[in-house]
Amino acid sequence: MPALMIHPGRTRFSSNATDFQLGIASYSLRNYTLDKTIEITRRLGIPNLALKSMHMPLEMTDAEIKGVKKKINDAGLNLYGAGVIYMNTEEEVKNAFRYAQAADLKVIIGVPKYELIDMVEELVKSTGIKVAIHNHGPGDDVYPSPESVYEKVKNRDPRIGLCMDIGHTERIGLDPAAEAKKYFPRLLDVHLKDVDKSTAEGDTVEIGRGVINIPAFLKVLKDRNYEGIVSFEYEKDPDDILPGLSESIGYARGVIAALQ
Amino acid sequence: MPALMIHPGRTRFSSNATDFQLGIASYSLRNYTLDKTIEITRRLGIPNLALKSMHMPLEMTDAEIKGVKKKINDAGLNLYGAGVIYMNTEEEVKNAFRYAQAADLKVIIGVPKYELIDMVEELVKSTGIKVAIHNHGPGDDVYPSPESVYEKVKNRDPRIGLCMDIGHTERIGLDPAAEAKKYFPRLLDVHLKDVDKSTAEGDTVEIGRGVINIPAFLKVLKDRNYEGIVSFEYEKDPDDILPGLSESIGYARGVIAALQ
Structure with a gap:
């Protein structure tokens, strides 16, 4: 396939090379196949993918995982992460890192059981793979808010941090911009979305x-030279995702262009 | 149908009520029916429509035109204009104003033969309907650029002005922002789009x-409190318009939000 032209309009206004990159969290495309997910990601001009398990099952062998990685690379895309991966047992922690190593991922977007965090930290150190813990908003007893993640990781290896889901942040009544400032040093990944209310009832x-x-x-993110990836997680219209995901991506690109 | 919720996110940043409104130029949807055009416009949360003749034929009787108007109003949308309408004979000028009166349009987006402009001005005065002359870029002998329109209307009734097509403006090697500043007093309508080259070969x-x-x-437009409508004219992917039109609308909304 030809090299991707990633929205050249944006770089036109760019004065430096530190702009963060955009990605897609493939949970958005949970009702689509991996092939279709790749096709849509390419059409939207998004360079990075984080896969959810329906597109790369956690039970896959290393060889199968490498096959998925190759297919994505061959399409001109970068498989940078996977998640959200739940890790409730030692076996699940070990398997998550095996899976991430087989796919050569930069980051696991994960929800480790808090009792297993020492083990997670050891594996982060031995593999170099980051773990970005995902805040899930009201109803999540362990990691509801960015602060709840930060407090649990702040004295650990800096490669354990936060995947800030701004929808769940807003749903718990917090301002995502203010939270991003507070916990910026541990911000490793972002799930970008919008919700219609600043309460638990908020829908995407x-x-x-x-x-x-x-x-x-x-x-x-721009002012602080965020170096991670900002991934769209679009949960509305799961069987007819292209219009709403396209609009969402366009909106973010428009904001980024106007901030230059 | 329920009242439309027009992207409430935008108004959140708005400090005043002078923001211009968005519309769709229905030439974008030339391969879709009027019903589908209305459905897509609603889905995209766009309040205003300017119809091209495939959606409201110029030969329609007044009663038929009023039927189209009612259908659009009943869907919660505002039919504010029509075009591009070519007016090459006196009969075509008369018919364009008859059609616009029947639909109670605010503006005709038109290309009147220059020899007929006295007659157009008379009808603007007698009906109160504006005429926004559309620049068509390289290859248009009469109205290639915003300036070519402006020079022909600057001493006439202020309700004859420009529908600035920023794609054709860029294609003729001019900067749409600079042109909008120069001819702002006569800017009555806008066709918003993007093109891949600043030359005649530029594609949308x-x-x-x-x-x-x-x-x-x-x-x-924002700094000068533009009071007209900015309509998307999306010409790519005419049979599969929703993703690209959605992305385009999202982008413009993102820019507008970031400019607040």
Whole structure:
């Protein structure tokens, strides 16, 4: 396949090379095959993918995982992460790192049982693979907020940090921009989305149609030279995702262009 | 049908009520029926429509035109204009104003033969309907650039002005933002799009993926309190328009939000 032209309009306004990159969290495409996920990601001009288990099952052998990685690379895309991966037993922790090593991932977006975090830290140190713990908002007893993650990892290896889901952050009544500032040193990955209410009842909507102040959030990342990836996790319209995901991606790109 | 919720995220950052509104130029949906055009416009949360003749034929009787108008109003949308309408004979000029009166349009986006402009001006005065002359870029002998329109209307009734097509403006090697500043007093309508080259060979692409500096252009409209409508005219993928049109609309909304 030809090399991707990744929205050249954006780089036109760019004064430096430190802009963060965009990705897609493939949970968005949970009702689509891996092949279709790759096709849509390419069409949208997004360079990076983080796969959820329906697109790369956790039970796959190393050889099967390497096959998925090759297919994605051959399409001109970068498989940088996977998740959300739940790790509730030692076996699940070991398997998550085996899986991540086989796919040569930079980051596991994960939810480790808190009692297993020493083991997770050891494996982060021995493999060099980061673990970004995902905050799930109201109803998550262990990691509801960015702070709840930060407090549990702040004295650990810096490669254990936060995948900040801004939808769940807003749903728990917090401002994603302010939270990103507070916990920036441990911000390793982002799930970008929008929700229609700042309460537990908030549902995901097209980015820009909800209540999250997206320009303020992205400005924090830009001003601090965030070096991670910002991945779209679009949960609405799971069987007809292209219009809403396209609108969401367009919105974020427009904000980024206007912030230059 | 329920009242439309027009991207409430935007108004959150809005400090005043002077923001311009968004619309769709239905030439974008030339391969879709009127019903489908209405459905897509609603899904995208766009409040305003300007119809091209495939959706409201110029030969329609007044009663038929009023039927189209009612259908659009009943869907919660505003039929504000029509075009591009070519007016090469006196009969075509008369019919364009009859059609626009029947639909109670605010503006005709038109290309009147220059020899007929006295007659057009008379009808603008007698009906109160504006005429926004559309620049078509390289290859258009009469109205290639915003300036070529402006020079022909600057001493006429202020309700004859420009529908600035920023794609054709870029294709003729001009900067849409600079042109919008120069001819702002006669800017009555806008066709928003992006193109991949600043030459006659430029093709339309998703907004944000091309070469036009969209934030700079929209900033001119915002800073000068543009009171017209900015309509998307998306010409790529005519049989599969939703992803690219959605991305384009998202991009413009993102820019507008970030400019607040």
